[in-house]
Amino acid sequence: xxxxxxxxxxxxxxxxxxxxxxxxxxxxxxxxxxxxxxxxxxxxxxxxxxxxxxxxxxxxxxxxxxxxxxxxxxxxxxxxxxxxxxxxxxxxxxxxxxxxxxxxxxxxxxxxxxxxxx
Amino acid sequence: xxxxxxxxxxxxxxxxxxxxxxxxxxxxxxxxxxxxxxxxxxxxxxxxxxxxxxxxxxxxxxxxxxxxxxxxxxxxxxxxxxxxxxxxxxxxxxxxxxxxxxxxxxxxxxxxxxxxxx
Numbered sequence: 001x002x003x004x005x006x007x008x009x010x011x012x013x014x015x016x017x018x019x020x021x022x023x024x025x026x027x028x029x030x031x032x033x034x035x036x037x038x039x040x041x042x043x044x045x046x047x048x049x050x051x052x053x054x055x056x057x058x059x060x061x062x063x064x065x066x067x068x069x070x071x072x073x074x075x076x077x078x079x080x081x082x083x084x085x086x087x088x089x090x091x092x093x094x095x096x097x098x099x100x101x102x103x104x105x106x107x108x109x110x111x112x113x114x115x116x117x118x
Numbered sequence: 119x120x121x122x123x124x125x126x127x128x129x130x131x132x133x134x135x136x137x138x139x140x141x142x143x144x145x146x147x148x149x150x151x152x153x154x155x156x157x158x159x160x161x162x163x164x165x166x167x168x169x170x171x172x173x174x175x176x177x178x179x180x181x182x183x184x185x186x187x188x189x190x191x192x193x194x195x196x197x198x199x200x201x202x203x204x205x206x207x208x209x210x211x212x213x214x215x216x217x218x219x220x221x222x223x224x225x226x227x228x229x230x231x232x233x234x235x236x
Contacts, residue, residue, distance in 0.1 A: 006144075008140070008144065010140070017236075018136035018139055018140075018236060019173075019174040019235050019236030021136055021139075021140050022126070022128070022136075022139050022140045022142075022143035022144075022174045022236065023143070023172045023173065023174055024140075025140035025141070025143060025144045026124075026126065026140075026143045026144055026146070026147035026170075026172050026174075027147075027170060027172065028144070029144035029145075029147050029148050030147050030148060030151045030166075030170055033148045033151070033152070034151070048148075051203065052144075052145060052148055054141045054144050054145065055137075055141065056137040056140045056141055056144075057137075085169065117137050118135075118136060118137030118140065
């Protein structure tokens with residue numbers, strides 16, 4: 001098991017295609033990595049050295065996504081919500097996914113551990 | 119249209135699920151972003167400021183993926199191939215996708231412009 005992980009929760013209610021989902025997760029990954037690099041460089045390096053472990057889970061609505069943000073912040077975990085420009089598939093500025101971490105796996109699991117993998 | 123882009127070509131022959139694909143694209147995005155940050159910081163910042171434009175296309179085999187690498191390198195574009203650890207869905211060390219860029223869109227398009235979106 002990885003000591004550190006980045007979890008990304010994607011809204012399944014938007015019914016995005018797999019390419020669209022991948023782009024959103026790519027955005028979330030870069031935002032989360034950059035934030036960790038500049039704010040928690042030792043944690044960031046440990047996460048990268050371990051192979052930048054990621055997992056993608058699903059939520060059913062924007063309110064579920066926002067609830068994850070509140071819970072993550074209560075544990076002092078970094079969060080980044082991706083807002084899509086909405087050129088395709090979704091309306092402009094739609095919140096498509098949220099990155100939680102990278103952080104200690106046991107802490108991330110407190111937020112996303114009960115969610116199903118996408 | 120974005121002046122800069124990161125293209126990620128995913129192997130469809132592996133028949134990965136959408137969550138698995140998203141994780142691979144997340145890995146590729148962080149590798150490509152980090153390389154650009156340390157090697158081409160001005161280009162990297164321009165790409166980020168524009169909204170870190172990404173697109174995900176598909177290739178049919180590892181040989182097609184490797185051919186993209188050769189073509190991209192002939193244009194002096196950065197490439198990163200993601201090798202999966204293979205805990206799920208694919209064999210260990212399988213090449214799952216390739217990142218090309220971020221770079222000027224017109225240059226990236228010379229490599230991936232003819233490929234279908236995933």
